[in-house]
Amino acid sequence: MDRLRKHLEEIIELTDTEYERIKSFFTLRRVKKNQYLLQEGDHAKYEFLVLSGIFRMFFLNEEGKEYIIQFAGPNWWMTDYQAYFNQKNTTLHILCMADAEVLCTTLEGRETLSAELHKMEHFFRVKLTNGYVAQQRRIISLLSGTPQQRYEEFGQLYPHLMQKIPKKYIAEYLGVSRETLSRLYSG
Amino acid sequence: MDRLRKHLEEIIELTDTEYERIKSFFTLRRVKKNQYLLQEGDHAKYEFLVLSGIFRMFFLNEEGKEYIIQFAGPNWWMTDYQAYFNQKNTTLHILCMADAEVLCTTLEGRETLSAELHKMEHFFRVKLTNGYVAQQRRIISLLSGTPQQRYEEFGQLYPHLMQKIPKKYIAEYLGVSRETLSRLYSG
Numbered sequence: 001m002d003r004l005r006k007h008l009e010e011i012i013e014l015t016d017t018e019y020e021r022i023k024s025f026f027t028l029r030r031v032k033k034n035q036y037l038l039q040e041g042d043h044a045k046y047e048f049l050v051l052s053g054i055f056r057m058f059f060l061n062e063e064g065k066e067y068i069i070q071f072a073g074p075n076w077w078m079t080d081y082q083a084y085f086n087q088k089n090t091t092l093h094i095l096c097m098a099d100a101e102v103l104c105t106t107l108e109g110r111e112t113l114s115a116e117l118h119k120m121e122h123f124f125r126v127k128l129t130n131g132y133v134a135q136q137r138r139i140i141s142l143l144s145g146t147p148q149q150r151y152e153e154f155g156q157l158y159p160h161l162m163q164k165i166p167k168k169y170i171a172e173y174l175g176v177s178r179e180t181l182s183r184l185y186s187g
Numbered sequence: 188m189d190r191l192r193k194h195l196e197e198i199i200e201l202t203d204t205e206y207e208r209i210k211s212f213f214t215l216r217r218v219k220k221n222q223y224l225l226q227e228g229d230h231a232k233y234e235f236l237v238l239s240g241i242f243r244m245f246f247l248n249e250e251g252k253e254y255i256i257q258f259a260g261p262n263w264w265m266t267d268y269q270a271y272f273n274q275k276n277t278t279l280h281i282l283c284m285a286d287a288e289v290l291c292t293t294l295e296g297r298e299t300l301s302a303e304l305h306k307m308e309h310f311f312r313v314k315l316t317n318g319y320v321a322q323q324r325r326i327i328s329l330l331s332g333t334p335q336q337r338y339e340e341f342g343q344l345y346p347h348l349m350q351k352i353p354k355k356y357i358a359e360y361l362g363v364s365r366e367t368l369s370r371l372y373s374g
Binding site: 067081085136 | 248318327
């Protein structure tokens with residue numbers, strides 16, 4: 001569990017007592033490649049902090065076409081937030097792309113921790129801030145970027161994911177056809 | 188300034204002393220229709236809370252084509268967050284579409300208030316949560332929605348904006364051509 005402490009202490013400092021309390025709100029789960037962490041219709045009970053492995057979260061339309069909303073690697077937080085914050089069933093899927101370990105926390109746990117410890121409220125605010133900025137940037141890229149600009153921006157932002165994720169899925173995430181991506185980067 | 192208190196107290200309860208302290212970090216600004224609140228190259232010094240009026244925030248590409256990132260009406264918080272949180276110059280524009288009043292706060296003010304008052308940290312976390320959820324939903328809509336789905340979702344989410352904003356700009360926001368929107372809703 002010390003990976004959680006290390007992750008939290010990138011932003012806040014904790015006493016041993018505080019950390020013991022925080023830790024009690026998280027449970028560890030192991031997921032194998034190609035297993036689902038969340039499927040459409042599931043109750044969005046948990047938010048996940050990825051410790052290891054890679055996931056992709058996507059929406060399936062009525063024809064079964066997949067639209068990737070985000071990838072998540074180590075130290076990323078992820079869930080269907082609309083469903084989680086409203087305690088509804090999810091309309092999304094989260095699939096494991098490489099054997100993984102995640103920490104799970106409920107909305108009740110998250111809110112209790114935030115109310116008890118100003119530090120944790122701060123931690124979650126900082127994480128949300130970073131996530132909000134990344135999403136604002138992604139919206140700009142989806143609206144206005146050329147395929148080449150989108151691909152290069154992705155490589156700059158996420159060099160680690162770029163190496164580990166098949167191009168097919170990166171193309172899907174960028175909203176660019178596989179053929180366009182191959183034509184640009186056949187070298 | 189009581190509009191600020193009312194807005195904050197939708198989420199947190201404040202004593203008079205706390206409110207006086209909070210208020211000291213905000214300054215009022217009036218903006219006329221067609222004035223810019225922020226232009227590309229400006230230092231992103233402020234975050235804005237809209238009290239009245241309507242704005243649109245957009246990106247201009249090299250050919251001068253406009254891509255709308257968001258609209259903002261009363262009680263919305265808005266700025267180029269990537270630039271604001273990193274205290275850089277903005278790459279975006281915020282234009283007033285109807286005479287407006289906004290409250291401005293600096294990043295330093297925001298962070299000071301959050302550190303001093305757990306309540307304010309909570310307030311900002313809740314606002315970011317709502318913004319994050321709205322953006323995640325917008326990404327799904329941009330990736331997978333048909334023009335008709337996007338338009339109807341916009342109408343459900345923002346009935347107030349739907350009435351006040353010319354269709355031309357709604358089409359732009361949705362990433363749909365004006366002609367497509369007119370064909371769908373000529374009735």
